[in-house]
Amino acid sequence: GAVVSQHPSRVICKSGTSVKIECRSLDFQATTMFWYRQFPKQSLMLMATSNEGSKATYEQGVEKDKFLINHASLTLSTLTVTSAHPEDSSFYICSAFTLLNTEAFFGQGTRLTVV
Amino acid sequence: DAKTTQPTSMDCAEGRAANLPCNHSTISGNEYVYWYRQIHSQGPQYIIHGLKNNETNEMASLIITEDRKSSTLILPHATLRDTAVYYCIVRVGGGNAGNMLTFGGGTRLMVKP
Numbered sequence: 001g002a003v004v005s006q007h008p009s010r011v012i013c014k015s016g017t018s019v020k021i022e023c024r025s026l027d028f029q030a031t032t033m034f035w036y037r038q039f040p041k042q043s044l045m046l047m048a049t050s051n052e053g054s055k056a057t058y059e060q061g062v063e064k065d066k067f068l069i070n071h072a073s074l075t076l077s078t079l080t081v082t083s084a085h086p087e088d089s090s091f092y093i094c095s096a097f098t099l100l101n102t103e104a105f106f107g108q109g110t111r112l113t114v115v
Numbered sequence: 116d117a118k119t120t121q122p123t124s125m126d127c128a129e130g131r132a133a134n135l136p137c138n139h140s141t142i143s144g145n146e147y148v149y150w151y152r153q154i155h156s157q158g159p160q161y162i163i164h165g166l167k168n169n170e171t172n173e174m175a176s177l178i179i180t181e182d183r184k185s186s187t188l189i190l191p192h193a194t195l196r197d198t199a200v201y202y203c204i205v206r207v208g209g210g211n212a213g214n215m216l217t218f219g220g221g222t223r224l225m226v227k228p
Contacts, residue, residue, distance in 0.1 A: 043219060046217065070170075106151075
Protein backbone atom coordinates (compact mmCIF):
# COMPACT_ATOMS: atom_id res chain seq x y z
CA GLY A 1 0.00 0.00 0.00
CA ALA A 2 0.88 3.66 -0.17
CA VAL A 3 3.33 4.98 2.40
CA VAL A 4 3.33 8.21 4.35
CA SER A 5 6.46 9.00 6.30
CA GLN A 6 6.80 11.45 9.17
CA HIS A 7 9.99 12.87 10.61
CA PRO A 8 11.07 13.08 13.34
CA SER A 9 9.29 10.35 15.29
CA ARG A 10 10.23 11.98 18.60
CA VAL A 11 11.43 15.46 19.49
CA ILE A 12 12.10 17.27 22.73
CA CYS A 13 12.42 21.03 22.62
CA LYS A 14 12.67 23.92 25.03
CA SER A 15 9.82 26.32 25.65
CA GLY A 16 9.86 29.22 23.23
CA THR A 17 11.60 27.41 20.42
CA SER A 18 10.10 26.20 17.14
CA VAL A 19 9.87 22.66 15.87
CA LYS A 20 9.29 21.49 12.30
CA ILE A 21 7.63 18.18 11.50
CA GLU A 22 7.78 16.76 7.98
CA CYS A 23 5.21 14.57 6.30
CA ARG A 24 6.08 12.89 3.01
CA SER A 25 4.09 10.73 0.66
CA LEU A 26 6.72 8.29 -0.56
CA ASP A 27 5.12 6.64 -3.56
CA PHE A 28 2.21 8.82 -4.53
CA GLN A 29 1.33 12.45 -4.98
CA ALA A 30 -0.95 14.09 -2.47
CA THR A 31 -2.56 17.43 -3.25
CA THR A 32 -4.13 17.37 0.19
CA MET A 33 -2.68 16.26 3.51
CA PHE A 34 -4.20 16.43 6.95
CA TRP A 35 -2.62 17.19 10.31
CA TYR A 36 -4.03 15.71 13.50
CA ARG A 37 -3.14 16.09 17.15
CA GLN A 38 -3.72 13.45 19.79
CA PHE A 39 -3.47 13.94 23.54
CA PRO A 40 -3.00 10.95 25.87
CA LYS A 41 -6.01 8.64 26.06
CA GLN A 42 -7.93 10.78 23.57
CA SER A 43 -8.88 10.39 19.94
CA LEU A 44 -7.29 12.14 16.99
CA MET A 45 -8.40 15.73 16.49
CA LEU A 46 -8.07 17.33 13.07
CA MET A 47 -5.99 20.49 13.22
CA ALA A 48 -5.77 21.57 9.62
CA THR A 49 -5.99 20.59 5.99
CA SER A 50 -2.85 21.22 3.98
CA ASN A 51 -3.34 22.08 0.32
CA GLU A 52 -0.49 21.98 -2.18
CA GLY A 53 0.22 25.41 -3.55
CA SER A 54 -2.30 27.26 -1.41
CA LYS A 55 -3.00 28.22 2.17
CA ALA A 56 -3.94 25.61 4.73
CA THR A 57 -7.42 25.43 6.19
CA TYR A 58 -7.46 25.38 9.98
CA GLU A 59 -10.09 23.90 12.24
CA GLN A 60 -11.85 26.12 14.72
CA GLY A 61 -9.70 26.86 17.73
CA VAL A 62 -6.39 26.08 16.04
CA GLU A 63 -4.09 29.10 15.82
CA LYS A 64 -2.73 29.42 12.30
CA ASP A 65 0.11 31.68 13.42
CA LYS A 66 1.24 29.12 15.95
CA PHE A 67 0.93 26.03 13.77
CA LEU A 68 2.44 26.99 10.43
CA ILE A 69 1.72 24.62 7.58
CA ASN A 70 3.54 24.58 4.28
CA HIS A 71 2.67 22.25 1.42
CA ALA A 72 5.24 23.24 -1.14
CA SER A 73 5.18 20.10 -3.26
CA LEU A 74 2.91 17.18 -4.05
CA THR A 75 4.88 14.92 -1.73
CA LEU A 76 5.77 17.10 1.24
CA SER A 77 3.85 19.01 3.88
CA THR A 78 5.45 20.52 6.97
CA LEU A 79 3.98 21.57 10.29
CA THR A 80 5.97 24.06 12.35
CA VAL A 81 5.02 24.56 15.96
CA THR A 82 6.21 28.07 16.76
CA SER A 83 7.08 29.38 20.22
CA ALA A 84 6.31 25.99 21.69
CA HIS A 85 4.88 25.70 25.19
CA PRO A 86 4.52 22.62 27.42
CA GLU A 87 0.80 22.46 26.59
CA ASP A 88 1.76 21.86 22.94
CA SER A 89 3.26 18.55 23.97
CA SER A 90 1.27 15.97 22.05
CA PHE A 91 1.32 13.29 19.37
CA TYR A 92 1.10 14.87 15.92
CA ILE A 93 0.01 12.72 12.97
CA CYS A 94 -0.32 13.48 9.28
CA SER A 95 -2.31 11.66 6.64
CA ALA A 96 -3.00 11.78 2.94
CA PHE A 97 -5.42 10.26 0.48
CA THR A 98 -4.13 9.07 -2.82
CA LEU A 99 -5.90 10.52 -5.81
CA LEU A 100 -6.97 7.13 -7.13
CA ASN A 101 -7.65 5.26 -3.90
CA THR A 102 -10.29 6.06 -1.36
CA GLU A 103 -8.41 5.16 1.78
CA ALA A 104 -6.18 7.50 3.76
CA PHE A 105 -2.67 6.58 4.80
CA PHE A 106 -1.14 7.86 7.99
CA GLY A 107 2.35 8.71 9.07
CA GLN A 108 3.82 7.01 12.10
CA GLY A 109 3.32 10.13 14.18
CA THR A 110 5.63 12.56 15.98
CA ARG A 111 5.78 12.68 19.76
CA LEU A 112 6.55 16.28 20.73
CA THR A 113 7.63 17.06 24.27
CA VAL A 114 8.16 20.69 25.23
CA VAL A 115 10.18 21.21 28.41
CA ASP B 116 -19.96 13.39 8.05
CA ALA B 117 -22.33 11.16 10.01
CA LYS B 118 -21.43 10.35 13.59
CA THR B 119 -20.72 6.85 14.75
CA THR B 120 -21.23 5.08 18.06
CA GLN B 121 -18.94 2.32 19.25
CA PRO B 122 -18.51 0.52 22.56
CA THR B 123 -15.69 1.99 24.58
CA SER B 124 -13.90 -1.29 25.11
CA MET B 125 -14.07 -5.00 24.37
CA ASP B 126 -12.13 -8.11 25.29
CA CYS B 127 -11.47 -11.09 23.06
CA ALA B 128 -9.69 -14.37 23.61
CA GLU B 129 -6.67 -15.06 21.44
CA GLY B 130 -7.57 -17.21 18.45
CA ARG B 131 -11.27 -16.38 18.63
CA ALA B 132 -13.14 -14.05 16.32
CA ALA B 133 -13.41 -10.43 17.42
CA ASN B 134 -16.67 -8.76 16.39
CA LEU B 135 -16.61 -4.99 16.73
CA PRO B 136 -19.96 -3.22 16.26
CA CYS B 137 -20.58 0.30 15.03
CA ASN B 138 -23.79 2.30 14.78
CA HIS B 139 -24.12 4.97 12.11
CA SER B 140 -27.85 5.52 11.96
CA THR B 141 -27.60 8.91 10.21
CA ILE B 142 -25.36 7.73 7.39
CA SER B 143 -26.06 9.25 3.99
CA GLY B 144 -26.35 7.36 0.74
CA ASN B 145 -22.96 8.52 -0.53
CA GLU B 146 -21.05 7.85 2.68
CA TYR B 147 -18.74 4.89 3.04
CA VAL B 148 -17.95 3.04 6.25
CA TYR B 149 -14.23 2.98 7.04
CA TRP B 150 -12.38 1.08 9.73
CA TYR B 151 -8.97 2.03 11.03
CA ARG B 152 -7.01 0.85 14.02
CA GLN B 153 -4.34 2.50 16.11
CA ILE B 154 -1.79 0.50 17.99
CA HIS B 155 -0.29 2.38 20.92
CA SER B 156 1.96 5.30 19.91
CA GLN B 157 1.59 4.65 16.18
CA GLY B 158 -0.38 6.30 13.40
CA PRO B 159 -3.74 4.77 12.43
CA GLN B 160 -3.68 1.83 10.06
CA TYR B 161 -6.30 1.32 7.36
CA ILE B 162 -8.23 -1.93 7.70
CA ILE B 163 -11.18 -1.97 5.32
CA HIS B 164 -14.01 0.10 3.93
CA GLY B 165 -17.34 -0.48 2.20
CA LEU B 166 -20.46 1.19 0.90
CA LYS B 167 -23.25 -1.35 1.20
CA ASN B 168 -21.92 -4.76 0.27
CA ASN B 169 -19.99 -6.91 2.70
CA GLU B 170 -16.27 -6.72 2.16
CA THR B 171 -13.38 -9.00 3.03
CA ASN B 172 -9.63 -8.62 2.76
CA GLU B 173 -6.58 -10.24 4.30
CA MET B 174 -7.07 -8.40 7.56
CA ALA B 175 -10.79 -8.47 8.26
CA SER B 176 -14.37 -8.70 7.10
CA LEU B 177 -16.87 -5.87 7.12
CA ILE B 178 -20.55 -6.67 7.47
CA ILE B 179 -22.94 -3.79 6.74
CA THR B 180 -26.63 -4.16 7.53
CA GLU B 181 -29.10 -3.82 4.72
CA ASP B 182 -30.34 -0.45 5.99
CA ARG B 183 -26.69 0.63 6.40
CA LYS B 184 -27.38 1.96 9.87
CA SER B 185 -24.83 -0.30 11.49
CA SER B 186 -21.84 -2.45 10.68
CA THR B 187 -19.55 -5.02 12.25
CA LEU B 188 -15.85 -5.46 11.77
CA ILE B 189 -14.76 -9.05 12.16
CA LEU B 190 -11.22 -10.14 12.89
CA PRO B 191 -11.55 -13.88 12.26
CA HIS B 192 -8.70 -15.13 14.46
CA ALA B 193 -7.58 -12.42 16.85
CA THR B 194 -3.97 -12.38 17.97
CA LEU B 195 -2.27 -10.42 20.72
CA ARG B 196 -0.97 -8.02 18.06
CA ASP B 197 -4.55 -7.05 17.24
CA THR B 198 -4.81 -5.25 20.59
CA ALA B 199 -5.52 -1.67 19.54
CA VAL B 200 -8.13 1.06 19.37
CA TYR B 201 -10.48 0.46 16.44
CA TYR B 202 -12.18 3.42 14.81
CA CYS B 203 -15.31 3.25 12.72
CA ILE B 204 -15.68 6.32 10.49
CA VAL B 205 -18.19 7.32 7.84
CA ARG B 206 -17.04 9.55 5.06
CA VAL B 207 -18.16 10.66 1.65
CA GLY B 208 -16.28 8.53 -0.82
CA GLY B 209 -15.42 8.93 -4.46
CA GLY B 210 -11.69 9.49 -4.06
CA ASN B 211 -12.09 13.15 -3.18
CA ALA B 212 -9.06 13.85 -1.08
CA GLY B 213 -10.70 16.92 0.39
CA ASN B 214 -12.98 14.82 2.56
CA MET B 215 -11.10 14.27 5.78
CA LEU B 216 -11.59 11.47 8.28
CA THR B 217 -13.24 12.50 11.54
CA PHE B 218 -12.35 10.23 14.43
CA GLY B 219 -14.67 9.38 17.29
CA GLY B 220 -13.73 7.61 20.50
CA GLY B 221 -13.23 4.18 18.98
CA THR B 222 -13.28 0.78 20.67
CA ARG B 223 -10.32 -0.36 22.70
CA LEU B 224 -9.93 -4.05 21.88
CA MET B 225 -7.91 -6.11 24.30
CA VAL B 226 -6.93 -9.55 23.04
CA LYS B 227 -6.10 -11.82 25.95
CA PRO B 228 -4.11 -15.07 25.97
